[in-house]
Amino acid sequence: MPTPEPATTAATTSARPDTVRWLFADQLGPSFLDHPEQRVLLVESRKVFARRRFHRQKAHLVLSAMRHRAAELGERCTYVRADRYADAVRDFGEPLTVCHPTSRSALRLVGRLPGVEVLPARGYATSMEQFDTWVRSRGQRRLLLEDFYRESRRRFDILLDGDEPVGGRWNYDADNREPAPRSGELDVPAPWWPTEDAIDEEVRADLDRWEADGDVSFVGVDGPRRFAATRDEARQALAHFVEHRLDRFGPTEDAVLADDPWMSHSLLSAPLNLGLLEPLEMAHAAEEAYRSGDARLPSVEGFVRQVIGWRDYVWHLYWQQDADYRDRNALRATTSLPEWFAELDGDAVQARCLSTVLGNLRNHGWVHHIPRLMILGNYAMQHGWQPAEVTDWFHRSFVDGYDWVMVPNVVGMSQHADGGVMATKPYAAGGAYIDRMTDFCKGCRYDPKVRVGEKACPYTAGYWAFLHRHKDSFARNHRMAQAVRGLDRLKDLEPLLEQEAHRGSEAP
Template identity: 60%
Template sequence: MADPERRWCFADQLGPHFLDGKDQPVLLIESRAVLRRRRFHRQKAHLVLSALRHRAAELGEQALFVRADTYRDALARVRGPLTVCGPTSRAAADFVRSLDGVRVLPSRGFATGRDHFEEWAARRGDSQLRMEDFYRGARRATGLLMDGDEPAGGQWNLDKENREPPPEAGRLSLPPPYVPKEDDIDAEVRADLDEAERRGEVAFVGRDGPRQFPATRAEARRALRSFVEKRLPTFGPYEDAMLAGDPDMSHSRLSAALNLGLLDPMECVRAAEKAWREGRVPLRSAEGYIRQVIGWRDYMWHTYWHFGRGYAKRNALRARRRLPDWFAGLDAEDVRARCLSTVLRDVRDRGWTHHIPRLMILGNYGLQRGWNPAELCDWFHRCFVDGYEWVMAANVIGMSQYADGGRITTKPYAAGGAYINRMSDFCHDCVYRPTARTGDEACPYTAGYWWFLSRNEARLAGNWRIAPQLRNLHRIADLDEVVAQERARRRP
């Protein structure tokens, strides 16, 4: 009798939806070489290994768990045919397709399929692939927040209602987010990473610390329930707000669990929709969260494959500066700008911060200074617990750094200190003033904004959304001083 096909699950394919039955034989591989390829955040390495080993322990004899230097070394020990759901990176996809005896299935873990996106893209044309249009199609395809053929509440997108500044109290009055408890597997992972680091086999950025995010399906489901019950109701209004003393605010913190495959995105958005239909959360909160998951997350996944290998090398603004050591090394203590210091500290200590600090503090600063977008993309991939190649490609290259010249956004996400002051409390007690362009109190974001426009005036001349700012550029009497000051600034 022929051996049954065994399902090979990568470390980001750990949920039951990657299997075709509860008794299906499974292959799990822990490759030491993966951690040598990049200098990952210590807590990211811990989370991935913990999740993989927890899954092996849960499956018991159902799983063949192989620890080896490389995937190829591990596969040499495996007998019988294998199937694998499409991996999440091009390198892994190329590798599994090159193997004999491995049948590659369509990818899982997303709300919409690749065919759905490609059919939509063919109708739209590459110059019209806007997330908002894709999101509306995904709503129709899934039936989420739909009343017949019309969007619930009469509007597709309630984003304009979800831009409230943070409360003056300095934090939201919410219970703390769900945090799992570590166990013996976590202790084993920590000891193994300590030993590998001591022997010089691996090197990390960031600090170790108690595991903050789910490593099992049960933990992920508890985190989802906690979010829907306690945090989703206020998610919408403060979705874009930032607070120095409340880095989590109303955000779900489920991205790491989703990207490990511990949660199916459809169960997350169905839970949010159910809470709205039962009157437990406002529509703008449910819609805002659902848009992030089946709109933005799926859109990032599909554009990663659709735009091809060359997309990650796009550099429309000719940004070539290397990341400074203080940023690459998460050196938060020597940064004087309160916003950037606070967010870098969050990344250093937890490997996570929500999407607005990523875009408007970290990404905005790199965009203003002309940092190499591919290098910044790699930094985000390595330093965030939810960072993967497919996640960061369009998020950083396209949205954050405008390096694709506007294929997915209509303007660069550059903003000065006024935006940060309006949407956060970071500017309170900061050594810089958000209104100052020059001098010792010059805000590096305010001055950096005008330096960015000055440096890229010709490249952005045809962009109608930024045309008013470009017209104002030459009305600034001290522009040369601003540019010289920011060009010489070594750290903010």
């Protein structure tokens, strides 16, 4: 069912309503304009793709979204192709307004340019002022996601019966942890897919030419565009998910199937992070499905928690932490990413879980949150890979990856490099977790129960080597102390440590 155009929660007026709005590539939705006839500046820079090796399908999606937006705006849009944003802005020669950029580097850029007024951020449910008020209300207490999420639910009156949560519980996470179906299949309709058009053909031809000219180089492979690139496409994708897939989303949201990279996930993070959807419209659409009896409460609550809880929480922590947060390295991890991982070479890997996930990322530019955290991030943390390199790799390799997304999620959540700001314990796990939540271990040459030898699972062995390497600091963590004590029961610890030392950066 179509949803009405959303109103942004941030300020929607500028000092001069006739001022041209400069839109970055992740600010493409209608809420980033003050009125329907506002003039727009869009700047496309090939140098952005020349400086860093992004996933080919991410480059395609971003350029397709920008060019589609320019086509929609018609004569109201000045579309500039330039090497540098600063040159394009100076050559434009008119005063500009821009919504608060989503990265520190972009904010520094606009701050250096004369004649550019920075407006409050848009595209998030909670404004920076509202988050600051919440932080002050916490005093010296930890900034816990669950507390922020509950406050947001109350403020927006979402999934409430009066002042209480519907169903009597705020959080149904415990109901959403079913393992992968033993059948290897999930009985859920296929995702909604967009139809490419002439703009996509033009983008693909340009990317091919840039590569042939040696101007840019990508990771991953080309493929059909899988994610919405326009507001209309994004609304179709949201409506399809809510009607056909939301009900089944919750129970298996943490499960992984080797032959189903999409499961029941919404695939809406990419258009959401392009600014084509608003988190509140997504939350209201999900709530309506629950109220009308079309989707179960645990699924709806889990989805709402992601879009107005976790996503906003990550966004605000990115700005609330100091600029050097991105360089934190509490576990003193110094190893560079091996080439097979950096190049998404799943074919070089024998461990079925890691091989499949890297292959899916190479082929689609996307895998869902459990492969990101417990397959890719878990392996990187176990093997002491430099967290800034891991963060940059996630940013470049995922179609929905942006600086504000990946710095807290990788530095804090995935690599525990912030020493506990985001999570009180590292998200480290051995093969037993992967065996329980996925079907990868079936048919793998490695055994999740084996630590040493030819059949030793690299995640099981890596987990114990990781615990041993940090046993002194983890012993002081009440959530890790019991796991560290388990080292004393391992009769094969010495050969395990020798085995892992020899593994080095070789593909498992």
